[in-house]
Amino acid sequence: MLGWFRNLLGPGVPSLSPQEAQAKLKSGAILLDVRTPYERKDGKIPGSKALPLAELAKGWESLPKDKEIICQCASGNRSRQAAAFLARKGYTAYNLLGGIEAWKRAGLPLKK
Template identity: 40%
Template structure:
C-alpha cells in the first residue's frame, strides 16, 4: 500500500496529529494539541493512538513520519504523512507552535 502524503494546508481542523520526533525536539516546539509518540515508541504505544480517526503524522522534515505512516498503514491504521514536516508547518506556512519549557518555541 502506498503511503499518502498531505500538505500542511490539507489537514482538517481538529484532526489527530501524531508527532514522532524525539523528546528534545518536542520540548523545543510542537503543534498544540498534537500527541507526542517518538518513532521508536510507536509499536508499544498503540493504545495511546486514536484508533477510529485519521491520523496525520509529523516529524521535522518528513522522513521519520514517512516510516511511521508506512508501519501504521501496514497495521490497519488510517495515517497520512505531513509533507515537509514541522518545517513546512511553522517555517513555510507560519502555523503556530508551542514549547514545553516556557521559551520561544522553535523547530529543532
C-alpha cells in the same frame, strides 16, 4: 519486480501539505508527533500527541482506530515511516509533507 519492492516497503501513504493537515485536524484528525522529546522542546504543533518513532511499535495500540492520524516529524522522513507502519496496522494514516519545518514556513501556529 515492482510488486516485490512495494511489499518490502509496505503500503504507500498519502502526504498532506501543512494546510491540508490543518483542515483535517479541524475535522477531528489526530496529529502524531514522532520526534524525540528533546526535539519537541524546540516547539510543537498545538494539540499534537507525542509518540516517538522509536516507541511506536510499543505504543501504537493506544491510538484510536476511528480517527485519521497525521504523522509529523522534523522533515517528513520519520513520519512517513510511522504512517506506513500505522497503515499496515489498519489505520487511516497520512504523512505531513515537510514535517514541522514546512508547518513553520506556512506560518501556522506553534507552541513552545
